[in-house]
Amino acid sequence: GAVVSQHPSRVICKSGTSVKIECRSLDFQATTMFWYRQFPKQSLMLMATSNEGSKATYEQGVEKDKFLINHASLTLSTLTVTSAHPEDSSFYICSAYRRNQPQHFGDGTRLSIL
Amino acid sequence: EDQVTQSPEALRLQEGESSSLNCSYTVSGLRGLFWYRQDPGKGPEFLFTLYSAGEEKEKERLKATLTKKESFLHITAPKPEDSATYLCAVQASDDYKLSFGAGTTVTVRA
Numbered sequence: 001g002a003v004v005s006q007h008p009s010r011v012i013c014k015s016g017t018s019v020k021i022e023c024r025s026l027d028f029q030a031t032t033m034f035w036y037r038q039f040p041k042q043s044l045m046l047m048a049t050s051n052e053g054s055k056a057t058y059e060q061g062v063e064k065d066k067f068l069i070n071h072a073s074l075t076l077s078t079l080t081v082t083s084a085h086p087e088d089s090s091f092y093i094c095s096a097y098r099r100n101q102p103q104h105f106g107d108g109t110r111l112s113i114l
Numbered sequence: 115e116d117q118v119t120q121s122p123e124a125l126r127l128q129e130g131e132s133s134s135l136n137c138s139y140t141v142s143g144l145r146g147l148f149w150y151r152q153d154p155g156k157g158p159e160f161l162f163t164l165y166s167a168g169e170e171k172e173k174e175r176l177k178a179t180l181t182k183k184e185s186f187l188h189i190t191a192p193k194p195e196d197s198a199t200y201l202c203a204v205q206a207s208d209d210y211k212l213s214f215g216a217g218t219t220v221t222v223r224a
Binding site: 004006042043044046049091095097105106108110 | 211
């Protein structure tokens with residue numbers, strides 16, 4: 001199956017720090033990448049949709065200034081959590097998508113803000 | 115709004131004890147229904163896509179079926195390595211986003 005690489009896998013940092021998470025589609029060009037957040041024992045909640053070369057579309061209730069998304073190429077999207085606080089601690093997962101194919105997911109980033 | 119409900123929340127099975135997971139959905143025109151497997155601390159791994167009622171897909175001990183209102187994931191003679199959370203998601207015909215259910219956590223004891 002398709003391979004999506006997400007880095008880093010785990011981040012622990014102090015409150016107020018900005019954290020960047022990378023998502024790479026390794027073996028296909030993804031027209032769209034998605035960013036999800038997952039709380040313990042809950043399902044995936046879509047945060048934003050990222051299309052190459054255009055601004056991301058954020059779901060209702062997601063602060064675009066807090067969660068900055070850049071989609072510079074068909075194989076790379078980044079999520080930056082700005083001025084992170086303990087309530088931003090979560091499991092963040094990206095996926096890569098192209099038309100008529102299923103979404104393929106990265107292995108997630110566990111973010112812990114102290 | 116698309117809705118996906120999975121049941122049961124958790125399922126404990128003895129090795130070899132077959133069972134089924136349910137995914138009920140409402141969507142404004144179904145483009146596809148997806149099953150994923152998620153291991154702890156990992157991202158979801160794609161299993162199946164079903165597109166229309168009556169369709170069935172199989173992979174090893176897993177078989178997915180689809181009706182107009184629900185999908186079932188049948189696990190035949192499960193092994194401990196089948197222990198995972200199984201997620202169901204739907205994609206509407208006018209969108210490319212996925213709406214996920216909360217998942218069924220399956221534990222298979224040896």
